[in-house]
Amino acid sequence: YTFSLRSADFFALQPRQTLALCSDRRGLCINPNRQCSGKRYNVPPSAEFVARVAGIPTMAKLPYQDTAEGLDAAFVGVPIDTGTSNRPGARFGPRQIRVESAMLRAYNSGTRAAPYESLVVADIGDVNVNVYDLKDTCKRIREAYRKILATGCIPLTMGGDHTIAYPILQAVAEKHGPVGLIHVDAHADTSDVVLGEKIGHGTPFRRCVEEGLLDCKRVVQIGLRGSGYSADSYEWSRAQGFRVVQVEECWFKSLAPLMDEVRNQMGKGPVYLSFDIDALDPGFAPGTGTPEIAGLTPIQGVEIIRGCHGLNLVGCDLVEVSPPYDTTGNTALTGANLLFEMLCVLPKIKYY
Structure with missing residues (x-):
């Protein structure tokens, strides 16, 4: 998925073409116009020269590799919906996200982030899950x-239902200790037992x-x-010391001021970001298992993620x-x- 190009051929290209090509067959950045450091990076092919519909789908058309060795960040899929309580289908989420990610380009036009000039990133495929046994x-x-x-790689995870946050955070906490x-989400996911089971997509943060x-x-x-099983569905979260921001506090406003407060709350310690697509209103994101009306807008979702810039993010999903x-x-x-956007706010990302 990276371009194979001899140096002589590269400099024979027209200026507009050189702006679009950043790497040789090894993934080494060779374009002086990009002001790259010379470190080996994986650079997705530009749709100016390679059709989006061509090739085997990987996240953002990045190279695929078997392990996280040598990577600063990696996209990884966890294709399960065994923990789902309502509409199934999230096991196909990673595959479809990869297909739609062909629209992504190399730079963030809003923030001027240049992730592929900053970190070595690849798609490392999916965890080999057991669709018959959630435990x-x-x-x-x-x-x-x-x-x-x-x-040392930072995982960017494509789910899969929200059960996956529990075992991921087990591994994250083993490495980093308790994390922020x-x-x-539309839901707190702090239930204790659902239908006699302690592990499911409604329980991960209680277990954590x-x-x-x-x-x-x-x-x-x-x-x-959304509606709840009691008058205060979030009492348990508050009792643990969580800050709970119900959606009514988000209506009709920018969430940038909220994220200023969140950054202060998180401080310098390790932070994990977990984003359930059902946090967005189903008018924007209907393809989810447990939709709730009157949710966040995609703009607010982007504001939340961009508001994580500067935090010590150690993983995202x-x-x-x-x-x-x-x-x-x-x-x-979406x-x-x-x-x-999560990739663009990881530590050490370069901004123009």
Whole structure:
């Protein structure tokens, strides 16, 4: 997926062409107009020269590799919906996000971030889950993320239902200790037992608290809404020390001021970002398992992620995209763009 080009051929190209080509067959940045450092980077091919519909889908048309070795950040899929309580289909989320991610380009025009001039990034495929056994799947996820994190790579995860946050955070906390959490969602996902089961997409953050994986004074939940099983569905979260931002506090306003406060709350410690696509209103993101009306806008979703710039992010996920309910592909497209925004706020990203 990176261009193979001899130096003599490169400098024979017209100026407009040289602006579009950044790497040789090894992924080495060779374009002086990009002011690259000379470090080896993986640069996706430009749609100016390679049709978006061509090639095997990887996230953002990045190169694929088997492991996280040598990577600063990696996109990884966790294709499960075994923990889903309502509409299934999130097991196909990573695949569809990759397809829609062909629209992504190399630079963030809004923030001027240049992720592929800053970090070595690739798509490392999917965790080999067990679609018949959720507990075994959690074990497989935990072991896979231990290996990813051991390399120093920051994982950017495509779900999959929200159950996956629990084993991922087990691995993250093993490496970093209790972490801060920015949780963007329609639901708190702090139930104790659902239908007799303690593991599912409605329980991950209860399990994380019980196991000491979270620094509870550095947890914020944004966008919570919908009917509940009690008059105060978020009492337990507040009792743990979480900051709860219900959706009514977000209506009709920019969330940039909120994120100023969140950055102060998170401080310099490690932070994990978990973004459930159902945080967005189903008018914008209908392809999800448990939709709730009156949600966040995509603009607010982007504001939240961009507001994480400067934090010590050690991992991110985008979960609950369900392609069977996403007839236009817009939910997966939105998910792909939000994942790109996450990449653009990781530590050490270069901005023009």
